[in-house]
Amino acid sequence: MKAIVFHGIGDIGLEDVKEPTIKQANDAIVALTASAICGTDLHMIRGTMPGMQKGTILGHEGVGVVEEIGKAVRNLSPGDRVVIPSTIGCGNCSYCRAGYYAQCDRANPNGPDAGTAFFGGPKDSGPFDGLQAEKARIPFANIGLVKLPDEVSDDEAILLSDIVPTAYMAAENAQIKPGNTVAIFGLGPVGQFCIACAQLLNAGRIIAVDTVKSRLDMARAQAAEVLDFNAEDPIKTIKELTNGIGVDRVIDAVGVDANRPHSGPAAKPAAKKYAKEKDEVAPQAKPHDGNWEPGDAPSIALSWSVEAVAKAGTVSIIGVYGEKNNFPIGEAMNKNLTITMGNCNHRRYIPQLVELVRMGGLVPSEILTQVEPMTSALEAYKAFDKREPGWIKVKLEPKTEVSRAA
Numbered sequence: 001m002k003a004i005v006f007h008g009i010g011d012i013g014l015e016d017v018k019e020p021t022i023k024q025a026n027d028a029i030v031a032l033t034a035s036a037i038c039g040t041d042l043h044m045i046r047g048t049m050p051g052m053q054k055g056t057i058l059g060h061e062g063v064g065v066v067e068e069i070g071k072a073v074r075n076l077s078p079g080d081r082v083v084i085p086s087t088i089g090c091g092n093c094s095y096c097r098a099g100y101y102a103q104c105d106r107a108n109p110n111g112p113d114a115g116t117a118f119f120g121g122p123k124d125s126g127p128f129d130g131l132q133a134e135k136a137r138i139p140f141a142n143i144g145l146v147k148l149p150d151e152v153s154d155d156e157a158i159l160l161s162d163i164v165p166t167a168y169m170a171a172e173n174a175q176i177k178p179g180n181t182v183a184i185f186g187l188g189p190v191g192q193f194c195i196a197c198a199q200l201l202n203a204g205r206i207i208a209v210d211t212v213k214s215r216l217d218m219a220r221a222q223a224a225e226v227l228d229f230n231a232e233d234p235i236k237t238i239k240e241l242t243n244g245i246g247v248d249r250v251i252d253a254v255g256v257d258a259n260r261p262h263s264g265p266a267a268k269p270a271a272k273k274y275a276k277e278k279d280e281v282a283p284q285a286k287p288h289d290g291n292w293e294p295g296d297a298p299s300i301a302l303s304w305s306v307e308a309v310a311k312a313g314t315v316s317i318i319g320v321y322g323e324k325n326n327f328p329i330g331e332a333m334n335k336n337l338t339i340t341m342g343n344c345n346h347r348r349y350i351p352q353l354v355e356l357v358r359m360g361g362l363v364p365s366e367i368l369t370q371v372e373p374m375t376s377a378l379e380a381y382k383a384f385d386k387r388e389p390g391w392i393k394v395k396l397e398p399k400t401e402v403s404r405a406a
Contacts (some may be wrong), residue, residue, distance in 0.1 A: 255319025370395030
């Protein structure tokens with residue numbers, strides 16, 4: 001079958017690999033009808049998330065049709081159409097039972113202290129082959145796979161695999177109360193849905209910060225107040241917009257590949273402050289022809305988040321970070337901030353979000369800007385990596401044709 005395979009930092013390929021097989025009794029094989037490219041995939045290719053093993057299939061977002069089930073999978077049948085949560089949980093340990101599927105004690109073969117198990121990630125996450133393929137093996141399928149109603153299309157469902165639940169958890173972690181003013185740093189797919197989820201939680205005002213025009217336009221279309229950090233100093237402007245107080249809640253939807261301002265009033269101080277940080281975070285980066293370039297200010301979104309929030313406010317970190325970062329812990333402590341963070345417990349949120357989409361309360365496909373065949377995946381990766389205008393979320397369609405049960 002065809003799959004997108006990681007070979008090294010700055011080096012991926014579309015190639016033929018062996019089809020997956022059932023290994024455990026609670027496994028299932030899913031024929032993918034949709035996958036997607038995520039900013040987290042770029043972290044690994046850019047070298048800002050280390051530890052990837054050569055030969056790992058990339059991708060952690062998927063929708064498909066169940067092809068085969070292990071003997072312990074009692075709630076699914078071949079032909080069922082399903083969405084695949086990006087993180088993997090067993091459903092039986094104390095963490096899963098409490099809804100913390102991303103902290104499952106059993107899913108990660110490296111042991112209970114190894115951290116989150118997820119598809120297409122580095123060695124510490126399993127590793128598990130990912131979902132940018134024609135087929136995938138899904139462990140703990142009786143827990144992880146969520147059946148899809150006919151009313152929820154693949155275009156909607158592929159966003160439910162990761163992006164929408166991640167944004168919902170970020171908004172929930174931000175402890176948004178009705179009437180709160182919320183700032184969101186980073187307006188990629190997760191940031192866009194953070195706006196939508198903050199609105200679901202009845203935020204009073206939403207200030208959305210980025211510099212890519214198509215992202216700012218999409219945020220403005222959602223009625224967010226937009227701020228271009230290459231045209232304005234984001235902290236100064238946020239303070240002006242809030243009578244000097246700052247916002248009540250902040251969501252960092254950027255992560256380690258953040259870029260500093262290269263024009264405007266915030267450019268000069270940022271250039272000095274973050275001059276060496278990129279090399280510390282991604283020393284093995286291998287940019288090539290404008291692709292796979294790590295962000296040049298890895299901790300700037302963290303700093304801005306702490307500066308922008310009011311005293312005794314909450315900062316929710318959903319952007320991905322590695323072990324090396326410069327978090328302004330002293331300033332956060334002096335402001336009595338609440339800091340929440342973590343990998344998304346996808347399986348906790350997906351069933352209710354599927355129902356919300358089925359009822360028309362949320363339309364994830366509104367941010368789906370490109371649909372590409374798997375054969376065009378490498379070109380799509382490069383365009384998405386360069387943040388080309390209009391490239392906000394990319395769905396991949398494997399060429400495999402699958403049939404569903406009647």
